[in-house]
Each structure stands twice: as C-alpha cells, then as structure tokens.
Amino acid sequence: MIQYVLVLLLASVVQSDIFSSTAHLQNLLHLERHLVTTLHDYVDRTEVKLNEVKRYLNLFYDSYQEVLEEKVPVPGNGEDMVANPLQAYQLVKRLSVDWNTIRRAMSTDDWLPIRKLTKDYRQLMPGKEDLQGAALALVRLQDTYKLNMTDVARGNILGVPQGTSLTARDLLFLGKQSFNAGYYAHAIRWLDEAMTKARLEGNTTAGVTEILAFQASAVDMHDKLFERTDIDVSDYDTFGYPLNGTLSAHRAALASTRTRKTVKLGNGVSVHDEQLNYMALCRGETLLNPVQESKLKCYHETRKHPFFLLQPLRVEVRSLEPLVVQFHNLLTEGQTDLLRQIAEPKLARSMVQADKGSEVVSVSRTSQNAWVGPKDHPLMARVYKLVESVTGLSTDVDEGHAEIVQIANYGMGGHYTPHFDYLLVDKEPEEIQYVHPKELDAGDRTATLMFYLSDVTRGGATVFPKAGGSVWPKQGSAVFWYNLKKSGGPDTLTLHGACPVAIGSKWVANFWIREKGQIFRRRCELDPEL
Template sequence: MNQQNLIMDNDNHSIQLINQRQQQQQLDDCHQNFIRSSPNSNNNNNELLFNKIFAIIILCCCCLLIHQHDGVIPTVQCDIFSSTATIQSLMHLERHLVTSLTLYMENLEERSNQIKMYLSEFAYSAGQKRFAGTYADNLMDNPLQAFQLVKRLTINWNKIVKTVKKDDEWQQVDQLMNSYSMLLPKQEDLNGAALALIRLQDTYNLSLTDMADGYIMGKDSSIRLSARDCLYLGKNAFNNGYYGHSLEWFDEALVRAHQEGNRTASVDEIVPFYQLAIEYIDRLDNELREQNFPRHSDKLRVVEGDNEDYKRYQMLCRGEEFPMDKTELKRRTSDQRCYYSTNNGHPYLILKPLKVEQFNSEPFIAMYYDVISDKEIEIIKELSMPMLTRARVLTDDKDNEISTVRVSQTAWFTEANEPLIGQLNRRIESITGLSVNMNKSDCELVQIANYGIGGHYVPHYDYLIKDKPENQRTNISEKDQYAGDRIATFMFYLSDVEVGGSTVFTRLGIRVNPVKGAAIFWYNLLRNGEGIIDTIHGACPVLIGEKWVANYWIREHGQIFHRPCSLDPTK
C-alpha cells in the first residue's frame, strides 16, 4: 500500500496511519500513554509503595465524600463531563485527596522528597503553584480545570492500578474500589471533556495558544497544557471531524515538545499525526474542488458547519449579528418591547403583574422575569442531583439515544412525586393560559437539565411529529401521538451563566441570555397545527460557569379550549 494512503476507522473513530515513514514503535493508544511518567528515582520499591498509598488514600477520600454528602452518589456510570454537578463531586474528592497526601508526606520522612515532587506536579496541574491542601472551590470557572481533573482521575489512576503489587492488602483496596467505581470517571468522560474543549474553541473562536497557556476569555486557570495534552486534543479533534483544529493542536504539540525537551511527548511521536492531518485536509480540499468525490463532502461540512442554521448558531453564540434586510430589521425592532402583564386579568397576576420582555411577536417569544424563587430553585437542584443521567435525543429512525448534539444530564419529575412541581404547574398555567395537567398528558414530565463542560444543544425543533413522514413516526409512542405535538415550550432558567449558555433562534437572529429566576416561552405550532420553522433554536455551549434549566413541553390536544383554531386556516 502507498504510504500516502490514510483511512478513517468508522467503527472506532480512530486514526490509522499506513506507517512506512519513520517509526518502528507502534503509535500509542490515547489512554495508555497519554502522560509519560518521568520518574526521578530508580527505586522501584518506593514507586510501588507510593502507588499503594495513593490507591488507599483515594478510596478513603471516596468514603469521606460519601459521608459528607449524606450518602448521595451520582447514579451516572459514565459521561461525568456532561454535568457540572458530577464534576463538583470529583472536585471535592480531589480536594480531600491533596490534603491527605500532604499529611502522608509529612509522616514518611525518608520518602518525602519523592512524594513532595508528585504533590507539586499534582497541585500545579490542578491550578495551584504550591502543594497546599486547598483546592479551587469552583472548577467551573474554567473548563481547562475540569478537563485536567477528569484526566488525572482516569489516566493517573489507571497507571496505579496497573503497576501496584497485587497482594492481600491490594485485594481489600480492589474490593472497595469496585464498590465506589461509579464515582470515578471513565475513558469516555476524558474523550468527552476533550471534545468539549474543541467545541468551545470552534464556537467561540478561542485562541489556541491562550487555551494551551491556561486562558479562557482572558481568565487565567494557572494551567499550562503539555505537549501530550495538545497531542491528545489534536487526535480528538481529528476523530470528530474538526480537521483544521486538529492540525493547530498538532502544531502546538510540536512547539511544546521542543520547549519541554520531549519530556511528555516526543517530536518523533507527534510528526506522523501532523503529517496525517495535512495530507487528509489537502486530499479533502482537492476532492471538493474537483467535485469528483462527493462521498467526502459531508466530512468537509463538519469542519465548516453542517448548514446555514449551524453557522448562524455559532455567530449568535459569539454575540455577532448576521445581515438582515431593512424590512426584517424594522419588523424585529418593532416586535421588541418590555411591559407588565396580568394575562387578561388573571387573579393570580393582578396584584403581582408579570415583567415581560418580548423578543418576537410571530412566533411569540418572550422572557418572564422573577417567576421562580431562589428557594424553589435550590429544592429542584437538590432533588435532581442524585437522579441525573445523560440526556438523550429522539432520532428519525431510532429510539431515544445518547448523542453529541446534546451534552447535558437530566432528571424528570411529576407533581405526583414532588408537590413543588404542582405549584410551578399552576404558575405556568396562569402565565401562558395553557393547561399543563400532566395526569391528562397535557404536558410532559418536567425535565431538569444540567449542562457540563461545553454543555450545549445544537439547532433543533421542539416539535416531534409535524412535517415528519409516516415512516419516521414509528418511534413515537401511541400515547405521545394521542397527546399531540409540542405546541409550546416553557423553560425556567435555574442559574446565571457567566459566559455562554444562551438560547438562540437561528432564523430570527434572537439570542436570550440565561437569567436566574426567569423563564422563556414560545409557541412551536401555529393554531392550525403546523410546525413553525422559525422556532429552530439551540443552546450555546457553556464556556464559563454552569447552567441549570427546567423544561416544560406543553402538548397540543389538551389545549383545544385554551388555544382554539383561528378562523384563518393559514394561521
């Protein structure tokens, strides 16, 4: 085979290089050699002893964490990166781990230098320049910190498991580890966290050099990515179709390998991937220009964005405006207004009118302020924490499935199992004039969503049935079809988001920033039952901070007397 050939393994999404170039050494698996250890001692016994101590301490910290959080362990088995709630649980564990390691270092005088060196590297990678037991209380200030946390508790822990001596004492540790295995991240979490960083870079046009130096939007995390970190991010970018970004990360990996003296990754190891990315991009560019290889056109679109809606989605997330003609601009300007409303004199609202910010009239899109209290928000979060699982999306030909188009974790509630939900239901009915009686399927169960590292939802419609042919409705249950499509969406914002996390309507050019205690409402269907294509919307990636929302999807058939058909059949 020609050495210029390259293939994509569609099953594993991994790079395969026909390597007749330079190395006899097999290219490393991204999780086996992600961080190359650089021991400064030849004493294997000391290393084994430290590994055993580290294993025991991390397990003790697991137990301590369980007691501190009243026995609540996140039920998610993987995908820790998709929720800030589970990332925070890991943060608490690591904070206790650093404290415990420092105490052990003080008690082991003859080996303290080696452990001190490890602690120093450990603390630096955690955003500290000293090996103190205090750890940043808010990892969500910078996604690089969360990425490094997941990396340490996957790669470093796996190395200890592989190198520790399997004696009787280790068997006890192994049993404890299995008992709390759900708390620790998996390789899938590390891959997801890496992809989240790439997505943030792509959406917000972040400087790669700034990211590698630990800066996100000018905010310093005190983290500096190594050559191997950059190599790993480059591989993930390539495997997920971000070919241009993969080349940038491979280039940065080469620069840092020179600076580090090949300590974490060597130039010889990186060069084949750099050349691979160049060859692949050139090949796809040539095929697109010649228009002789249409089978690759979809891969090029991944780099540029799948369609016009996705391009507008990214522009709106960055705060950019896309061009509008004068007529559309005038209509948009006249639609935007702020006012107080009692919803036609509803008794609940007469003494406390709604504060409304209207963004659009047709379709109606508005924000209601101060409609849920901080106390109610905390109750919802507390109830949701132990129930969060990775969010799924409904596809055209499959059941609900996990997908990268949405990165979040969700929990579901009904008024039958939580009285507060009933109170919120009545509140929504007074605001919208629609029925949200869940017992009659007028509304779906309320979905609580927590968005993690780079948490987002690409542009989509909320309606499920309209405009779908019969052969694509087979995965929609009879109950859902009986309840009708999603006529409207009501979403509480349960947190502020420092940067990112906006809700954007790509056809209308509307960007709504999350405001804690507020709620956004819009109609998905016309009165005649047709879907409103202008309601296509997306959730921008969370760049700094965390995002909590509560989604209500209100169904069609229960609104026959609340939102009757119009005399105009086109509306």
C-alpha cells in the same frame, strides 16, 4: 463530610459520561479530594515504614563500621566476628527485635484504603470515553467561540483565567481528537500550539518529533480534501486552501464559499447557513437588521390574572417571528436552588428518540437530565400552577395536558444542536405507528416554557438560527414560545439550539405543553399560515 457526600451521590451516578454534567463533575471533585486525603495518609504510613528500614540498616552499619573501616582487627576472613560477644549480642538483637519491627510494619497493606475507595466509587471514576468526551468538548468550544488557542493553552478562556494550563501532551491529545472528529484545521492549530509548548517544556511531556509526525499526517489528510471532486470542501473544517501544493481555480471557488458575505434568515436557509447562524448567535453576534431589532421591546403584563396584579410579569421580546419572549424573575434564587437539589440525585445522560420508538444516548446533546412531576415535591406543584398562569395553557399532567418536567444540567461544553421541540407533525405514517397511544392522545408539543435555574458565566445561550434571535440564561427567568401554529401545523422557524457552556454551570427546567386540553385556551385557525 466528603465521605457522606460520596455515599449520597453513588446511587445516582452511571458509568461514563461524567463530563456531560457539572453536577457529576462536582461529585468527581469530591472523590478526588477524598483520594488525595487518603494518599497523604498512605505517604505518611509509608514514610514510617521506610524510616524503620533505614533504622535497621543504620544499626547494621553502625555495628560493623569500625570493622569495615579496619579500625578493629578481625582474625581470619571475618567469620570469627561472631566470637566477639558484643557483636553476637547485636546480631541476635537485630534479628530478634529490630527485624520483627520491620516485619510487622510491612505486613500491613497501606494501599488497601485507596483500593477500597476506588472500588466502592468505581462508577464515579472516569474512563477513556469520558476523556475523549471532555477533549471534544474543548474542541467544540474552540470551534463555536473561535477561541485563541494560545490563550487556551495558557489557561485563559474568553478572558476568564482558569487557574490551570495545558501541557504539550494535552495539546497533542486535543489535536488527535480534533483530527478523529474531522476538524482538520482545528487539529493542525492544536498541533502547532503543541509544538510551541513542547519547545518551552524542553520535550518533557511530549516530544517535538512525535508531534511533527502526527502533524504531517493531519496536513496530508487536510490537503487531500482539495483533490476530491465528490465533496463540497466548504462542508469541511479546512483553512480554505491546501497547506502544501497549489489549488486549482475551481476548488478555490468552492473553498471560498465557506466565508459568507451576507446573513440569511428564514425557512429558506441551507443547513450550512443554519449552522453558521447558530454559532454566530452563540458568540453574541447580531443577525437582525436595525429595523428588526427596533421592534423588540420590554413591557409589563398582568394577563388579567389576579396573581399578576400586584407584581406584573416582566416580559422581554427576543423574537417576533416566531414570537419568543423571556419572562424575568419568575422564580426566586431559593426556588431554583431547590429545584436543582430535587433533580440532582436523578440525573442521567440525555436520550433522544431513535428508530421504531427506541431511545439512544444523544450525541447531539451533551447534558444529563431528570424527570420531576408535580407530585414529587410541593414546590413542583406550585411551579406547574405558575406556568399555567403565565402561559394561559393547561399544565394538568394527569390529563395529559403537559409532560413531566425535564430538569437538565449541561456539563463542560454542554450543548444541544439545533432541533425542533414538536414530536409528531413531522413524522411519516410508518413512524407514527411506533408512537405510544397515550402520546398520540396527548397530541404534539404545542408550546415550550424553559426555566433557567442558574446563571452561566460564559456561553449557554438558547438561539434560534432561522429567526436570528437569542436568549441568554438568567437565573429565575424563563423563555417561552409556541412550537405549533394555531392551525396545528409545525412552526419551522422555532428551530433552536443550546450553545455550548464555555465557563460555568447551566441548569434548565423544560415544560412541554401538549395540544390536549388547550382547545379553549388557544383556539384553532383554518389558515395554515397562522
């Protein structure tokens, strides 16, 4: 069964980026199980060979034991032993029969099945980049969710036991990766934990001396930030003060700005505050005041559509400005499972638009996605119709009213930093020239509806840092908002991000609805504020 699974997945997996999709990590698990089974066979065959060698050695020593113990007199220096007919017989038998048995056993290459397996599935095998990506995913989780590093080292994340723990060598590696990524305070914390674990292990996986040397370098780099006058220390990951030496009053004042005293929302917030809001919302903190929260509500809605007369929409308002709503129970468990199955063979690392219309692998988004159209499966056609009924907007892909659906799977620490979904309204004229005419004809992304195709054990929320709203994944539900105002201008309050997946697997299906075809469905307003 494992062999069959591996054959199916091989065609769809691309080298590296294994960590960015739980689907591909699952495939990697299947491969390791196959490798372990093959290794067990290798051990069994090798033990048979070793037993043959041991048997030959035992035959040799048994034949000469009495001579070696000088229980049988041997004339001369022992060369006359071959004159003994029994000794001569045993010698000929060993080299004509027993040695041939060993030779035949050793002539087979028992490592060949393992070599073939790793060669056939080399696209699945993770490389150095995957290990670095996985390590940074753990660093990201610690940074976002303020994880207790001792708990993490012992195998507990956000109160959920993981059934495994980290060695001192693991913790040292995480410290190095944190340092290389500019997380200096995090690096020092990981290294502190590595020191503790090394002592408990008795320096078996990593030595205290090795860790101390790297820790000294990390502390030195951390402290040097406070001596620089060309940077804002609050933009860096520090403890807010140098660990060695003193801190001037001026630099202390700058460092203290890292800890904010009030929550800031709206379009006027700084990028720094946007990031703080993003991380706070990911942790489940409430940024809205009681008055704002009291205006959020749940209700049933028929949209005057016959489809919803018997089973009204279950609507939960998650933000009023911009209006963000979550529709519950839109898809059944079976439908969400099928959508994941349709997408899995097509998964590839998420790309983002770069200069001159090109696309590059995203560093701000660690996920893998697949593009599925309404004609790819009968269920997709029904889902497109459902989205049209729920939103009141046209989802005709052939006419350019909507895009082909993007189904995304987020792996360990999978996230998407705060961004906007609109594509055109914020581009400069020199950038517009690289946009495909078909894209220009379809207009911008006027609205987004995103289905959650799975629950997430910990993390994975969709948050709006400027609005202070958050939506938590619930399998079968969908979140909806307009990216553009009715005047056609961008709604910058729709800045949103996907929080890192701490535990579990996150699957979503993004429906991006374009301006074309909505002229009579969402009428324009002349007021630019509307």
